[in-house]
Amino acid sequence: xxxxxxxxxxxxxxxxxxxxxxxxxxxxxxxxxxxxxxxxxxxxxxxxxxxxxxxxxxxxxxxxxxxxxxxxxxxxxxxxxxxxxxxxxxxxxxxxxxxxxxxxxxxxxxxxxxxxxxxxxxxxxxxxxxxxxxxxxxxxxxxxxxxxxxxxxxxxxxxxxxxxxxxxxxxxxxxxxxxxxxxxxxxxxxxxxxxxxxxxxxxxxxxxxxxxxxxxxxxxxxxxxxxxxxxxxxxxxxxxxxxxxxxxxxxxxxxxxxxxxxxxxxxxxxxxxxxxxxxxxxxxxxxxxxxxxxxxxxxxxxxxxxxxxxxxxxxxxxxxx
Amino acid sequence: xxxxxxxxxxxxxxxxxxxxxxxxxxxxxxxxxxxxxxxxxxxxxxxxxxxxxxxxxxxxxxxxxxxxxxxxxxxxxxxxxxxxxxxxxxxxxxxxxxxxxxxxxxxxxxxxxxxxxxxxxxxxxxxxxxxxxxxxxxxxxxxxxxxxxxxxxxxxxxxxxxxxxxxxxxxxxxxxxxxxxxxxxxxxxxxxxxxxxxxxxxxxxxxxxxxxxxxxxxxxxxxxxxxxxxxxxxxxxxxxxxxxxxxxxxxxxxxxxxxxxxxxxxxxxxxxxxxxxxxxxxxxxxxxxxxxxxxxxxxxxxxxxxxxxxxxxxxxxxxxxxxxxxxxxx
Numbered sequence: 001x002x003x004x005x006x007x008x009x010x011x012x013x014x015x016x017x018x019x020x021x022x023x024x025x026x027x028x029x030x031x032x033x034x035x036x037x038x039x040x041x042x043x044x045x046x047x048x049x050x051x052x053x054x055x056x057x058x059x060x061x062x063x064x065x066x067x068x069x070x071x072x073x074x075x076x077x078x079x080x081x082x083x084x085x086x087x088x089x090x091x092x093x094x095x096x097x098x099x100x101x102x103x104x105x106x107x108x109x110x111x112x113x114x115x116x117x118x119x120x121x122x123x124x125x126x127x128x129x130x131x132x133x134x135x136x137x138x139x140x141x142x143x144x145x146x147x148x149x150x151x152x153x154x155x156x157x158x159x160x161x162x163x164x165x166x167x168x169x170x171x172x173x174x175x176x177x178x179x180x181x182x183x184x185x186x187x188x189x190x191x192x193x194x195x196x197x198x199x200x201x202x203x204x205x206x207x208x209x210x211x212x213x214x215x216x217x218x219x220x221x222x223x224x225x226x227x228x229x230x231x232x233x234x235x236x237x238x239x240x241x242x243x244x245x246x247x248x249x250x251x252x253x254x255x256x257x258x259x260x261x262x263x264x265x266x267x268x269x270x271x272x273x274x275x276x277x278x279x280x281x282x283x284x285x286x287x288x289x290x291x292x293x294x295x296x297x298x299x300x301x302x303x304x305x306x307x308x309x310x311x312x313x314x315x316x317x318x319x320x321x
Numbered sequence: 322x323x324x325x326x327x328x329x330x331x332x333x334x335x336x337x338x339x340x341x342x343x344x345x346x347x348x349x350x351x352x353x354x355x356x357x358x359x360x361x362x363x364x365x366x367x368x369x370x371x372x373x374x375x376x377x378x379x380x381x382x383x384x385x386x387x388x389x390x391x392x393x394x395x396x397x398x399x400x401x402x403x404x405x406x407x408x409x410x411x412x413x414x415x416x417x418x419x420x421x422x423x424x425x426x427x428x429x430x431x432x433x434x435x436x437x438x439x440x441x442x443x444x445x446x447x448x449x450x451x452x453x454x455x456x457x458x459x460x461x462x463x464x465x466x467x468x469x470x471x472x473x474x475x476x477x478x479x480x481x482x483x484x485x486x487x488x489x490x491x492x493x494x495x496x497x498x499x500x501x502x503x504x505x506x507x508x509x510x511x512x513x514x515x516x517x518x519x520x521x522x523x524x525x526x527x528x529x530x531x532x533x534x535x536x537x538x539x540x541x542x543x544x545x546x547x548x549x550x551x552x553x554x555x556x557x558x559x560x561x562x563x564x565x566x567x568x569x570x571x572x573x574x575x576x577x578x579x580x581x582x583x584x585x586x587x588x589x590x591x592x593x594x595x596x597x598x599x600x601x602x603x604x605x606x607x608x609x610x611x612x613x614x615x616x617x618x619x620x621x622x623x624x625x626x627x628x629x630x631x632x633x634x635x636x637x638x639x640x641x642x643x644x645x646x647x648x649x650x651x
Contacts, residue, residue: 163336164336165616167582168344171597171598175351176347176351177352254462258464266598281470284470285587288477290473291474291477291478297470297474300466300467300470303466303467304467308458308462311461
């Protein structure tokens with residue numbers, strides 16, 4: 001189960017990295033004639049029952065009022081693989097684009113946005129996780145190693161951050177800054193805010209391990225061999241926290257993905273022009289649109305997949321802790 | 322015990338003061354203020370200046386803050402700039418809505434999660450425990466952002482429940498009974514959205530704890546005395562195994578009361594989290610501070626409740642707390 005979960009996470013990461021190759025269309029390209037188009041499944045069995053190479057039925061507008069489309073079965077368009085820098089594309093796109101997961105309210109390819117959104121959402125979560133781990137390991141390691149007043153002060157600060165209402169803190173911090181910013185600024189800013197809220201968990205766990213490890217014989221041996229405090233801490237004690245840091249990382253990652261989705265959903269995160277799972281959900285937030293065009297909720301499924309894989313990955317290890 | 326309680330209350334008061342001050346100052350320092358948000362880009366410079374003067378927004382930061390702090394200490398949190406009503410009144414009203422939602426969700430989650438956890442914790446194999454366990458892993462990975470969106474989808478397609486809001490317009494005009502019935506139709510969706518992941522969490526914690534308790538010597542000796550296994554599980558082992566759930570209970574309640582923010586926004590439930598969000602967007606700074614104060618107060622109260630319940634369930638903790646010099650048992 002854990003291998004499966006790890007493989008799933010790796011697959012999602014690879015899909016995000018290979019987004020330009022996997023996505024048949026550009027994530028920002030709007031197909032005006034295909035607003036809210038349904039997913040276009042590739043077929044291998046022709047209407048007459050014979051097997052063919054994979055092909056797609058192009059869409060035809062059935063009702064403009066209801067935004068309803070139907071498949072034009074009379075003109076199957078074959079798919080071409082490994083052509084033009086894409087995994088798969090239509091051999092002939094004169095009858096409209098291929099939208100494997102359908103289109104959103106602006107007629108943009110949902111699959112492309114999902115893949116490019118994974119880059120934003122996962123990239124942000126990974127950056128925030130690394131930052132939280134770095135701050136947490138430093139603070140916790142230092143507190144556990146020095147003990148005494150320093151320990152007390154750092155851990156008090158960590159506890160204080162832990163009892164703050166995290167949602168409010170993130171909301172207030174985010175809205176204290178200009179609403180419209182360049183996307184790289186939003187990206188690093190959100191990563192920074194998440195790291196500031198997330199580090200105490202790491203610090204607390206690291207501190208406990210470092211405080212017990214430094215009384216062990218090998219730490220004493222290192223000290224008596226003349227190793228300085230930096231060398232003991234970074235060379236001997238923090239490596240002892242490796243497994244713990246790994247677990248913490250996998251616990252933090254999904255919560256940061258969710259935090260991005262939440263902030264963008266309420267309009268305080270990425271703008272619509274930057275595809276991210278949160279900004280896609282923001283697009284889909286209209287109740288009537290959700291009912292009629294459920295495929296716009298695809299990013300929710302993606303968040304679920306990542307969270308499930310992460311949970312399965314740490315299920316056993318978190319029980320040990 | 323009294324000293325311990327006093328220390329916790331003081332810590333909570335400091336927390337509330339720091340959080341609400343921080344919220345006020347950050348909102349004040351943020352670019353744009355209530356007047357500029359109100360008029361948008363089409364406002365003339367004069368009208369913005371007039372509104373600022375009317376609400377005292379132009380005063381120096383220090384003077385404005387000290388004035389607010391002095392009055393907040395006397396529980397006067399000022400007047401909302403958007404609603405023109407006392408902040409405390411607004412917060413009280415919205416907090417009541419949030420409490421109804423939180424309590425409904427918590428009851429629902431406990432009613433589902435606790436028995437499920439007892440079943441999976443007392444039986445390793447079998448069809449039912451495996452099904453529950455699998456479901457619980459899935460639900461744990463469905464944060465309430467997703468459950469509420471999915472439930473809204475289900476509600477919109479099937480028309481079983483209203484997709485949002487707390488009551489239909491004019492429902493209370495038809496009488497108290499009709500009003501209550503209408504309210505009861507609006508409650509399930511948001512409370513279920515919160516309760517589903519929560520139930521899974523309770524199930525996991527209770528399952529682990531029940532499993533631990535059943536391996537204790539007293540469980541074996543109870544069985545040896547001829548007590549039926551069913552009675553051992555549902556009566557004798559229940560109280561010693563309830564500690565971990567009780568420990569998260571108060572904290573969960575506190576965080577639910579401080580606003581199930583996402584669910585309130587998605588399902589248009591007029592609660593505290595939503596009020597905070599609207600206040601932030603409008604730069605209604607006294608209301609922001611009031612909401613932040615209420616939220617942190619609920620959170621602190623929840624964690625205190627959590628510790629007290631835990632001390633009740635496990636007498637050993639009471640001893641430790643008496644000798645705990647920091648009082649930081651979280």
